[in-house]
Amino acid sequence: MNAQEDFVAALLDPERACPAQLTAWNGSDPAVRFAVYRNNVLSSLIDALAASFPVVQQLLGEEFFRAMAAVYARHSPPRTRILADYGADLPAFIEAFAPASSLPYLADVARLERLRIRAYHAADAAPLAADALTKALASPDRLASLLLRLHPSFGLLESAFAVVSLWAAHQGALTLAEVDPYQAQCALVLRNGLEVEVFGIRPGDALFLQTLQQGLPLGHAAQRALALDSAFDLGTCLAHLLRAGAITHCAYDPQRPLP
Structure with missing residues (x-):
């Protein structure tokens, strides 16, 4: 030495x-x-x-x-x-x-806090204009090949514990007495301007976003989400993502021929 x-x-x-x-x-x-x-x-x-x-x-x-x-x-x-x-x-x-x-939920709370740090320091990217996605959605026969790019600050955590509620309780949005820490939750982490936000989302939405993050098209992502969660609603999910500024780009997959 x-x-x-x-x-x-x-x-x-x-x-x-x-x-x-x-x-x-x-x-x-x-x-x-x-x-x-x-x-x-x-x-x-x-x-x-x-x-x-x-x-x-x-x-x-x-x-x-x-x-x-x-x-x-x-x-x-x-x-x-x-x-x-x-x-x-x-x-x-x-x-x-x-x-x-x-x-036992402590490690996942720490993972959520790490995602928030990563989101805060992620690169900037302009959110997709709502009319750009509306235009793409106007061609339903091509939705299966539509690719969506997510904001660089995007982070996802699937936990067997109530990580979103535990985090919210420590921001004053809930009391700890209201939280059952052993309820599974999925967390979406995203930076909006300089503010990092944490959203609780359904398992189907989480799988939909995971699939998009893997570079797979919207049609495939929606099918996987519906197979997991019959209550998954594509329109509601996309509207929420647009409001949160989570989508930065959309384009059709060049590997998939036009119908």
């Missing part, structure tokens, strides 16, 4: 001694100064995680969250300089973190 690797390893491991190569310009004890620096680095990483996962912190309580975040930070240091990217694998860590096992 070279000096730089030794420094990094010691920085995140309180059991390691101060690197032997360190000296202080004013003659003070390098070990004392390094301990202060180590604490500041760890505290900064925990603060970054708390800023990215506020609902997870509220569900756990600040003391528990910071203790868990310290364990995570020591084993998973940042891999880039962009702290907004830090914590991408925290949901998986939470799933395996035994002290948090009494809250």
Whole structure:
């Protein structure tokens, strides 16, 4: 291990001694100064995680969250300089973190919060004008080959838990007493301007959007959605997507011949 690797390893491991190569310009004890620096680095990483996962912190309580975040930070240091990217694998860590096992929905709440961060930093794209889609829908014989492109901020989460309601409760839209966390929900995450929004959607809508996201045409997506959910309504779903600015482009699939 070279000096730089030794420094990094010691920085995140309180059991390691101060690197032997360190000296202080004013003659003070390098070990004392390094301990202060180590604490500041760890505290900064925990603060970054708390800023990215506020609902997870509220569900756990600040003391528990910071203790868990310290364990995570020591084993998973940042891999880039962009702290907004830090914590991408925290949901998986939470799933395996035994002290948090009494809250089985916690990892999916963390996944929802990660989707919100990704959406906030996603590229901009102008939403499709309503009349452009109306024009395309005016040719029903070609709907099967219509391709829709979704906004770069679009994110989808299917959960066995009430992640949308749990998130909403911590925004003041509901009370926790109203939420049954063990009700499955699908979440659509989308940025509208600078505001990231979270919508609860039906399973059929979620499958429809997943299929579009895979680059498959509207007709195929609608068939899959209806097979899963007989209450799926294509018109209602498309209207909601247009209002939310979720569609940015539409075109007919060149691989499918005209009828």
